[in-house]
Amino acid sequence: MLVWSRGGRIAFWAVFAVIFLVLIVAPLAVIVLASLAGKWDGVLPSHLTFGNLHRALSSDNSASLTTSLQTALIAGIGAVAVGSWAAISAARLPILLRRTVDGFFHLPVAVPSVVVGLGLLVAFSKHPLVLNGTKWIVILAQAMLVLAFAYSTVSAGLARLDPAYAEVAASLGARPGRVLWRIRLPLLLPSIAAAASLSMALCMGEVGATIMVYPASWRTLPVSIFGLADRGNAFLAAADTVVLLITTLIALLVIGRLRGRAHS
Amino acid sequence: MSTATAASVGTAKPAAVGPKRQLRGRGARVVLWALPPIVVVAGFVLYPLIEVVRQSFVDDNGHSAGISVWKSVYRSEQFRRAIVRTIELSAGATAGCIVIGTFLAIVLVFVPFPGAHSISRLVDIVLAFPSFLIALSFTFLYGSTGMLNSLLMRLTGAKTPPVNFIYSPWGVLLAEITFYTPFVMRPLVAAFSRIPREQLDVAASLGARPGRVIRQILLPEAMPAIAAGGSLTLLMTLNEFGIVLFIGAKNVVTMPLLVYTKSIVTFQYSEAAVVATTEVVLSLALYAAYRFAFSRAGGNRARVV
Numbered sequence: 001m002l003v004w005s006r007g008g009r010i011a012f013w014a015v016f017a018v019i020f021l022v023l024i025v026a027p028l029a030v031i032v033l034a035s036l037a038g039k040w041d042g043v044l045p046s047h048l049t050f051g052n053l054h055r056a057l058s059s060d061n062s063a064s065l066t067t068s069l070q071t072a073l074i075a076g077i078g079a080v081a082v083g084s085w086a087a088i089s090a091a092r093l094p095i096l097l098r099r100t101v102d103g104f105f106h107l108p109v110a111v112p113s114v115v116v117g118l119g120l121l122v123a124f125s126k127h128p129l130v131l132n133g134t135k136w137i138v139i140l141a142q143a144m145l146v147l148a149f150a151y152s153t154v155s156a157g158l159a160r161l162d163p164a165y166a167e168v169a170a171s172l173g174a175r176p177g178r179v180l181w182r183i184r185l186p187l188l189l190p191s192i193a194a195a196a197s198l199s200m201a202l203c204m205g206e207v208g209a210t211i212m213v214y215p216a217s218w219r220t221l222p223v224s225i226f227g228l229a230d231r232g233n234a235f236l237a238a239a240d241t242v243v244l245l246i247t248t249l250i251a252l253l254v255i256g257r258l259r260g261r262a263h264s
Numbered sequence: 265m266s267t268a269t270a271a272s273v274g275t276a277k278p279a280a281v282g283p284k285r286q287l288r289g290r291g292a293r294v295v296l297w298a299l300p301p302i303v304v305v306a307g308f309v310l311y312p313l314i315e316v317v318r319q320s321f322v323d324d325n326g327h328s329a330g331i332s333v334w335k336s337v338y339r340s341e342q343f344r345r346a347i348v349r350t351i352e353l354s355a356g357a358t359a360g361c362i363v364i365g366t367f368l369a370i371v372l373v374f375v376p377f378p379g380a381h382s383i384s385r386l387v388d389i390v391l392a393f394p395s396f397l398i399a400l401s402f403t404f405l406y407g408s409t410g411m412l413n414s415l416l417m418r419l420t421g422a423k424t425p426p427v428n429f430i431y432s433p434w435g436v437l438l439a440e441i442t443f444y445t446p447f448v449m450r451p452l453v454a455a456f457s458r459i460p461r462e463q464l465d466v467a468a469s470l471g472a473r474p475g476r477v478i479r480q481i482l483l484p485e486a487m488p489a490i491a492a493g494g495s496l497t498l499l500m501t502l503n504e505f506g507i508v509l510f511i512g513a514k515n516v517v518t519m520p521l522l523v524y525t526k527s528i529v530t531f532q533y534s535e536a537a538v539v540a541t542t543e544v545v546l547s548l549a550l551y552a553a554y555r556f557a558f559s560r561a562g563g564n565r566a567r568v569v
């Protein structure tokens with residue numbers, strides 16, 4: 001116990017409550033309120049309605065939602081596959097080489113998202129590989145942005161793994177491929193699932209690189225939200241954001257389920 | 265370190281078992297297996313970056329321009345202001361996040377209350393949310409027709425909105441502090457949880473007041489976590505784009521926003537490339553310093569990256 005007096009403790013809690021309300025509760029609550037608002041002239045919104053949310057889920061907007069989901073799914077799977085491969089193969093390298101490769105795989109963390117987008121635009125608008133104008137440039141941008149997070153999550157899991165299982169299997173004559181498939185990957189499944197949920201969530205909300213590269217035919221939800229907010233359609237923007245958050249949470253829960261099953 | 269020992273570590277076979285040549289072959293295979301992901305990052309991150317640098321030395325028609333684009337960008341008032349603004353915002357937001365994040369972590373761990381655990385869980389979820397969410401909520405909370413202004417106008421009878429900070433750099437700064445505080449808080453909660461309670465109880469029973477316990481026991485113990493979370497926040501706020509874009513204050517132009525407007529809005533790709541290259545150099549230098557500091561501190565890096 002740090003604070004022994006009752007008054008002191010209450011003072012700490014009061015300051016905590018105020019900061020927590022302003023920093024975390026108020027932004028989330030106000031977005032939900034705005035998504036339900038029909039009108040907002042006074043301190044609180046009036047004419048509460050599900051109309052905004054309904055519109056957010058209808059035709060034009062739901063197209064953005066499916067685009068976002070598809071992009072996040074493909075980019076997330078790609079990033080987790082490459083990131084896991086990178087983590088497992090890098091762990092077997094000699095120490096000096098491993099450090100270099102580790103820094104290299106972390107490179108995308110240090111590159112601003114708009115620059116990742118600009119780079120893809122400049123590099124893939126010309127021969128031999130033209131991706132500009134296709135959905136693949138959006139998927140690629142998001143995959144590269146989350147790759148480092150996927151890599152470091154799986155690496156951390158690998159470092160915590162007890163090497164004895166793999167060693168025993170190898171000493172009993174299992175070939176490296178079999179050890180990887182039957183021992184290492186199953187043991188790593190919780191980390192891989194964690195990497196997948198992190199990647200998926202980050203991709204769903206990605207805006208910097210996406211807004212640089214997206215073609216008109218492949219608008220993700222955050223890009224649509226920006227368009228709405230920019231045109232002053234704030235309530236619909238809020239409703240779209242709520243849809244985005246709920247979808248992200250559901251995706252996280254589903255992956256969390258898989259992860260729980262892998263644990264047991 | 266020879267490849268042979270690495271191979272023996274990797275497959276956990278005593279080196280004496282196989283002939284040396286076989287082990288060397290296995291070492292080569294280990295390196296070969298690491299190649300495909302390296303090729304992916306090289307092709308889709310490194311090569312585009314090199315193309316950006318190349319673009320900065322040609323004009324928008326593709327003719328070689330030497331350093332003329334660099335000169336004109338570096339001479340422009342807009343670019344200089346953007347650099348200063350970016351660094352100001354990033355440093356300010358990081359300082360704010362460290363102060364508030366440390367306080368919140370201390371209360372969560374050392375002055376716990378019922379429900380403190382679920383609050384930590386909520387913070388974990390908020391970490392996965394996009395940053396533009398905060399910017400959007402700021403319009404409803406603090407905008408000219410937002411909640412705070414409506415309330416103040418009703419209370420004071422003022423005719424014009426009294427609070428206008430969100431359309432100034434302060435709006436972006438506060439939004440960044442709001443969004444990034446959990447990134448500092450999380451590694452700190454983990455670090456504080458490792459400090460044995462007895463240490464605090466002994467200090468307190470010897471008459472140390474909370475302020476002194478925090479200064480002399482908690483902060484030194486948490487320094488690596490503060491430095492890790494802080495430098496990560498510095499890096500992320502340096503590159504923050506969503507908040508600046510969504511708040512859309514006319515006089516707040518940061519470097520990522522400049523890259524966006526120059527390329528997507530006005531199609532000056534070469535000038536955008538100059539700004540982008542400068543930013544990448546700045547951000548890579550910061551990241552290298554961060555990794556260097558933590559490889560020396562014993563690899564005790566923040567969990568987030």
